[in-house]
Amino acid sequence: MYLALADTFTNVIALFAIALGIGILIRFLGHLGCLAVVPALNIFGFPMSYAVGTGTAHLFARAIVDTFRQGTMTNPDFRRGILLGLQTAAGVSIGKVILLTLAGLNLTGAPVRWIYIVLLIAAGIALARNRGPNGLPRLPRTAGLLPFVGLFAGILTGFTGASGAIVLIPAMTILGMTRERASATAALAMLLAAGWGTFTFALGGRVEAVAVLVLVAGSTIGEQIGLIFERRVPNFTVRKPGCILLITTGLALALKQFGLTTPGGYLLWGTSLLVVVFVVIRAIVGTRLKAPDPDPAVNKILV
């Protein structure tokens, strides 16, 4: 399919398959799953600034989908969430200006790709070793740092299209908030910041609306497949395919960085398809676990 704004061709079926894999990742790994969106778009032919703009719009769509999930918006700190959202939105604008300036000099690709390679491989390894924000140290009464955290999260989102929640949730947990409240507050902040990011990137002509819709449809369906799979296998098993897909996305992006775009594309597409097939087969033939309690087991939030 020819995308007139980005002036590039992309394969819609491959994009949808990747979106299914990303949906499963989001189900298993929460916000970390969204890390795979921009690399996937870049590998499939989007120039980096268009990949980031489209990824930010996908983040906004995900934030709206998440508000429907029971437990996501339960008991957020509204005042702090809105303030953080405004600070993160300001950071998004700064990140976008840096990105578009670099895009004007044709220097966007390499820095953003290297950030993603490090983020994806580090996140995949950390999750495989089962380290989450629960084990983080707690600092007493240092909430004055939060504006800087919000600004940094916004710059990360505006420059790379990665969800700022991966910074906000651990930061708020370290600064003394409970993990559930931190998740809900970060979701509120990201709803505001990603909405602003979508508007400004679209104003700059960097959002491919059709690609966003394909991504949202695929990731929502993938999330439902992941939900069915989750009920068939123990919790620690469902993380493994997610970690593998995160690390493989980082490796595929490294291949793209070294000029091996086609092998990178096949690696990403093949792994995503394998994960989807594995998950579907386990969902169909797996032994059903004991029925979960009605508390939000189906709607848990992970960083």
Next chain:
Amino acid sequence: MFEWLTVYIAQSYAQSALAYSLTVLALVMSCAAGFGALSEVVARKLATRDADRRPAESRR
């Protein structure tokens, strides 16, 4: 398949960037809200099925 749509989108962006960005916002919001509502319906159905199964499991 969707070429006409992408070309139309590019033309509308060329005519008015502000109108295009507001349209994208509205489109993303409405589609995401639709998908969110659908996924919540599926999640509730699964939860209801689990609730129906729980007494049968406890009898065993």
